[in-house]
Amino acid sequence: MIERIFLDIGWMSGIGVGLALLMVIAERWLSNYGEVQIDINGKRKIKVKGGNSLLSTLAESQIFMPSACGGRGTCGACKCKVVEGGGPILPTEKPMLSASEMAENVRLSCQVKVKNDIGIMIPETFFNIRRYEASIEEIIDYTYDIKGITFKFKEGNEIDFKAGQYMQLESKPYDKVKEKAVRAYSISSKPQLKDRLQLIIRLVPEGICSTWVHKHLKVGDSVSLTGPYGDFMLKDSDADTLFVAGGSGMAPIKSMLEYLQEVGTKRNMTFFFGARTTKDLYLNEEMAEFEKHFENFSYEPVLSHATPEENWTGKTGFIMPYFEEVIKDPPNTEAYLCGSPGMIAAVTKSLKEYGVPAENIRYDDFG
Ligand SMILES: Cc1cc2nc3c(=O)[nH]c(=O)nc-3n(C[C@H](O)[C@H](O)[C@H](O)COP(=O)(O)OP(=O)(O)OC[C@H]3O[C@@H](n4cnc5c(N)ncnc54)[C@H](O)[C@@H]3O)c2cc1C
Ligand code: FES
Known part of the structure; x- marks a missing residue:
């Protein structure tokens, strides 16, 4: 009887191991797409190993696509046209694609798997x-x-x-x-x-x-x-300029101001920086230096949650009502916004209400 039980256990274990082995072999076999070709912009053909996402396959060949969310399918930064061989649009891509993008074969390169020869269109700037x-x-x-x-x-x-x-x-x-x-x-x-x-x-x-x-x-x-x-860049102009940022959104604005400091500018510039309390303010000395350097630059921190103990005498509340003081010539005003999606949406709406043309509003959404 005991021998019989051991024999059955042996058989069952053997079958289990066999099945697992079969699954490993099947997995290897099914995902082994061998060498395939990616045709880029109808100009350049690269041979790659099939089986991985288009995003990571291109990166293996030193062609880097923007992928702000790291390939999780949540940012839409990795969009490109797949003109041939991309297969049907996947459910994981749909939330990021508009109807017109789908009609034009725009895909999320982090979701598309390279299984066969494929043709894609990407901006030439990606090669830099x-x-x-x-x-x-x-x-x-x-x-x-x-x-x-x-x-x-x-x-x-x-x-x-x-x-x-x-x-x-x-x-x-x-x-x-x-x-x-x-x-x-x-x-x-x-x-x-x-x-x-x-x-x-x-x-x-x-x-x-x-x-x-x-x-x-x-x-x-x-x-x-x-x-x-990215294409969040200064336009080549002398338009009145509003910079608006919160938190680490200070980063690209600092780069733009340092750039303008080197090359010179005739712009009238105001930088509104939104923060909760004085503990969230930083680079204050650098901003004071910019104010000294530029003829027409003003740094305006606005605190939303300043406490009485902070003795803050500067601007408080929302940033938007302060735009009225600085937007003198709306059609000749450019705005550069950087921070959370909520801040960007609210500021963009307000700027349009003040008459700033939509094409003059540029932003980088950290969301
Ligand atoms: C163009 C661009 C420029 C940017 N520039 C800057 C910049 O200059 N400075 C800066 O600080 N940031 C910047 N960001 C934001 C930055 O890219 C990151 O998104 C940020 O640092 C958060 O990344 P993380 O890996 O720390 O958080 P993540 O791991 O991505 O998590 C983000 C949030 O999601 C939550 N989360 C994570 N995984 C799960 C899960 N499985 N389930 C539920 N919740 C989850 C986390 O708790 C967290 O709150 C920029 C973003 C973009 C798109
Ligand atoms: S990398 Fe973010 S959606 Fe593809």
């Missing part, structure tokens, strides 16, 4: 995006939850970017986080500085990459970044 290895040169605590990090490129590498653009930083596994993550951060230093750059990073509670930066990154550590990405 590169991977940079860097070491951490300096970490400054700007506030209790915002740090400024300077990255020095290795092997004498240099970068060309426009003020307002962003990089994608790759975090490393730590504690219970087993995977690396990729997140977007605006460059806060001036483009004239080529061998290094600064990012300003706010700690997001439970956030994978920002926690790694705040709790684990040290001076001297080696890190990997790609970039530059």
Whole structure:
């Protein structure tokens, strides 16, 4: 009887192991798409190994697409036209695609799997995006939850970017986080500085990459970044200019102001910075220096939750009512907004009500 039970257990274990083995073989066989070809813009053909997402397959070939959410299908930054071989649109892509984009074969490259020969269209500017290895040169605590990090490129590498653009930083596994993550951060230093750059990073509670930066990154550590990405850039004009930012949204505005300081400008400029309390203000001395340097620049911090103990005598409440004081010539006013989606939506609505043309409002949404 006991022998019989052992025999049955043996058989069942054997069948289990056999099935598992079959599944592994099937998985390998099904996902082995071999070598396939990606035709880019009808001009350039690359041979790649099939089976992975279009986003990561291109990155393997040193072609980097914007991917602000790190491939989670939630930012829409990695959109490109797949003109051939992309298969049907997946349910994970639909929330990010409009009806007209779907009709024009726009896809999320982080969701499309490269299984066969495929044809895509991407902007030529993507070919300027590169991977940079860097070491951490300096970490400054700007506030209790915002740090400024300077990255020095290795092997004498240099970068060309426009003020307002962003990089994608790759975090490393730590504690219970087993995977690396990729997140977007605006460059806060001036483009004239080529061998290094600064990012300003706010700690997001439970956030994978920002926690790694705040709790684990040290001076001297080696890190990997790609970039530059994005089209949040200054127009070439002398229009009256409004900068509006909150929190780490200060980053690209700082880069733009440092750039203008180097090249000179005739713009009338006002920078409204929204914060909760005085504890959330930073770079105050740098802003005071800009006010001295530029003929027509004013820095206007606006606090939403200042307490009486802070003795704050500056602007309070919402930023929008203060626009009335500075928008003198709406059609000749440009606005550059940077921060949370909620702030950008509210400020954009208000600027349009003041008569600023929609095409003069540019923004970078950190959402
Ligand atoms: C173009 C652009 C430029 C940007 N520039 C800057 C900048 O200059 N400075 C800056 O600080 N930020 C910037 N950001 C934001 C930045 O890219 C990150 O989104 C931010 O740092 C949060 O990343 P994280 O990995 O720390 O958090 P994530 O891990 O992405 O988490 C974000 C939030 O989601 C929650 N979350 C995570 N996983 C789950 C889950 N499974 N279920 C439920 N909730 C979850 C977390 O608790 C957290 O609150 C920019 C974003 C964009 C798109
Ligand atoms: S990388 Fe964010 S949607 Fe694809």
